[in-house]
Amino acid sequence: MAFEGLGERLQATMDRIKSKGKVTESDVKVMMREVRLALLEADVNFKVVKQFINQVKERALGSDVMQSLTPGQQVIKIVKEELTDLMGGDNQKINLANKPPTVIMMVGLQGAGKTTTAGKLALHLRKKFNKKPLLVAGDIYRPAAIDQLETVGKQIDIPVFNMGDQVKPQEIVTKAMSHAKEQHLDTVIIDTAGRLHIDEHLMNELKEIKDIAEPDEIMLVVDSMTGQDAVNVAETFNELLDITGVTLTKLDGDTRGGAALSIRSVTEKPIKFIGMSEKMDGLEAFHPDRMAQRILGMGDVLSIIEKAQTNVDEEEQKKLEQKLKDQSFTLDDFLEQMDQVKTLGPLDELLKMMPGANKIKGLDKMSFSGKEIDHVQAIIRSMTLYEREHPEKLNASRKKRISKGSGRSLQEINRLLKQFNDMKKMMKQMTSGKGKKKNPFGNM
Numbered sequence: 001m002a003f004e005g006l007g008e009r010l011q012a013t014m015d016r017i018k019s020k021g022k023v024t025e026s027d028v029k030v031m032m033r034e035v036r037l038a039l040l041e042a043d044v045n046f047k048v049v050k051q052f053i054n055q056v057k058e059r060a061l062g063s064d065v066m067q068s069l070t071p072g073q074q075v076i077k078i079v080k081e082e083l084t085d086l087m088g089g090d091n092q093k094i095n096l097a098n099k100p101p102t103v104i105m106m107v108g109l110q111g112a113g114k115t116t117t118a119g120k121l122a123l124h125l126r127k128k129f130n131k132k133p134l135l136v137a138g139d140i141y142r143p144a145a146i147d148q149l150e151t152v153g154k155q156i157d158i159p160v161f162n163m164g165d166q167v168k169p170q171e172i173v174t175k176a177m178s179h180a181k182e183q184h185l186d187t188v189i190i191d192t193a194g195r196l197h198i199d200e201h202l203m204n205e206l207k208e209i210k211d212i213a214e215p216d217e218i219m220l221v222v223d224s225m226t227g228q229d230a231v232n233v234a235e236t237f238n239e240l241l242d243i244t245g246v247t248l249t250k251l252d253g254d255t256r257g258g259a260a261l262s263i264r265s266v267t268e269k270p271i272k273f274i275g276m277s278e279k280m281d282g283l284e285a286f287h288p289d290r291m292a293q294r295i296l297g298m299g300d301v302l303s304i305i306e307k308a309q310t311n312v313d314e315e316e317q318k319k320l321e322q323k324l325k326d327q328s329f330t331l332d333d334f335l336e337q338m339d340q341v342k343t344l345g346p347l348d349e350l351l352k353m354m355p356g357a358n359k360i361k362g363l364d365k366m367s368f369s370g371k372e373i374d375h376v377q378a379i380i381r382s383m384t385l386y387e388r389e390h391p392e393k394l395n396a397s398r399k400k401r402i403s404k405g406s407g408r409s410l411q412e413i414n415r416l417l418k419q420f421n422d423m424k425k426m427m428k429q430m431t432s433g434k435g436k437k438k439n440p441f442g443n444m
């Protein structure tokens with residue numbers, strides 16, 4: 001997981017100061033020395049580190065902090081606020097045009113994740129804003145780039161505009177824009193060529209495409225694993241193209257995090273999205289405050305909730321609520337709910353986002369592979385539809401059959417039935433009570 005080393009070091013430093021009843025100037029200085037080292041080790045740009053340390057120090061040594069009742073807590077709050085500011089403060093949204101089409105130009109070095117992110121972004125815009133995107137294959141140099149974009153498009157069912165590799169990208173883009181208008185596609189996402197290094201020819205081509213397409217968003221895609229290089233690349237692309245936003249990919253890997261912490265400060269351009277997996281749904285809006293909280297081990301509950309919400313189908317949700325109200329929620333519905341929980345991703349990743357998760361000893365070594373869910377699902381799947389609707393009819397011989405079918409023990413089956421009963425009772429209380437909660441699974 002990204003920021004692991006930085007998080008551990010900062011948290012240890014914060015823990016030491018938190019417990020202090022009185023904080024002296026020298027405590028703050030010692031602490032800031034540790035923070036400085038932690039940031040440098042995480043590959044944060046040294047100028048950025050210097051500025052950050054000075055800012056925190058100045059605020060932390062202010063008399064209102066030192067004389068407060070909880071100086072340790074105050075200092076931590078300052079570190080959190082300054083980390084948030086460093087990463088850009090508020091979440092910056094993607095620029096969408098007032099009048100269609102919105103044009104998004106993807107730029108970046110080869111291998112940064114441009115093509116993948118183009119697809120992820122198309123999916124995100126369709127899901128979140130009901131947009132109808134067109135992906136444009138503008139990278140005619142990398143042999144597999146066009147095929148890759150076609151594959152991505154098929155995977156998420158988004159049209160791809162492709163003129164092969166013998167037409168100049170400038171012409172492809174011109175044609176793609178008219179095609180989008182004809183087909184009433186309101187968002188054009190252009191995948192451009194990347195190189196291993198920045199070169200003049202590439203940059204000129206990108207500038208020409210920019211002039212033709214007049215993009216609302218020039219999204220630079222950088223690989224967080226490349227650390228300071230990512231920051232340098234961002235600086236150069238910004239100077240030459242005046243980018244409008246950054247997507248930082250591969251934050252699911254064990255990057256030290258330096259790029260995430262430096263890019264905004266160096267380029268003055270916001271990180272808008274982060275790539276959290278290779279899969280098409282692995283794109284998250286970047287929230288500096290939540291990231292700061294994650295780094296400092298304060299958890300990130302809001303992201304979990306958002307993740308849950310984007311995975312929920314509104315219609316299904318309504319049906320479920322009705323079933324809870326009229327008490328017709330069956331084991332079959334339970335099975336479906338568990339499928340939804342699974343779409344949230346590996347449980348251990350989710351757990352790490354919970355506040356205080358870093359304090360649970362051995363959590364990182366435990367494996368929450370979702371096996372428990374698989375077992376419960378296996379049991380329910382071994383029941384007939386009638387049994388799923390009338391679990392009270394499960395007698396010894398039926399249970400034996402289910403046990404055989406699912407490969408789980410009788411005890412496990414009994415436990416599941418008891419839990420299901422308890423849950424139904426709880427739901428009854430909740431749906432009949434005043435403080436109605438919409439869904440006992442907390443929106444999952």
Ligand code: GDP
Pocket residue numbers: 108109110111112113114115116117148194221248249250251252253274275276277278282
């Ligand atoms: P391009 O050359 O810039 O178009 O890069 P690609 O889109 O082909 O991506 C390069 C590699 O990085 C591919 O194997 C992608 O699957 C992978 N990749 C892209 N974004 C992410 C991410 O956020 N996380 C992970 N783990 N892999 C990613």
